[in-house]
Amino acid sequence: MQRARIWVAAGVLGVVLCGCSSSAGTSGSGSDGGSSSAGAAGKAADEPEVPVTTQDLERVCTDGLGFAGLPAYDRTKKTVHPAQLMNSTGDGWTSGVPVDGDFPKGWFLDYEDKPEQAELVVCVERTKATATGKICDMEADGKPLKIKTYNTSYRVRVVEARTGKEQYTHSGEAESDECPVYIFTSDGEDADKYYNEVRPEDYRGRVKPYIAP
Secondary structure: OOOOOEEEEOOEEEEOEEEOOOOOOOOOEOOOOOEOHHHHHHHHHHOOOOOOOHHHHHHHHHHOOOOOOOOOOOOOOOOOOOEEEEEEOOOOOEEEOOOOOOOOOOOEOOOOOOHHHOOEEEEEEEEEEEEEEEEEEEEEOOEEEEEEEEEEEEEEEEEEOOOOOEEEEEEEEEOOOOOOOEEOOOOOOOOOEEEOOOOHHHHHHHHHHHHOO
């Protein structure tokens, strides 16, 4: 058996388990003695709202509430319509960037892109988890650990970022009877559970007609 390694990055603890078997602003005084920030605030209030960070786009997935300041989505235009990827396993949403190679470059916002570039939001969520009954013998920190595996139900939605209008939805199942070679866990997650999740290749073709028609 190989020893498990512990990774610490950005305050998140990830444990690699190796498989063993298959079982602000400032204000100033104007000439009339009033604060000049009041005028600036009034001007800002008149401008269409845009997300400050990609995480702000969470509300598009949760409430169907868009941002009026974002670019309009027109599917008839045969060009790439940039999307933000949002993921949920049942406890809130997290903005993410796909791994290189999972999707063609430009489909989803990257770390260097600005959230106000998003025309679409792709919401990928786990809706249900069902125990498979399979137990996998793993190892963590040199000690044996039994991992329970779960199949999951998922839903993928493509939503217009500007209006919150749903363009497409699909529900499916992520199932497997194989033990993982390794898994990552974070703070707050059960280290003895492994969930079969939807993979990018499972929905790449489904979102293509909306992102890259």
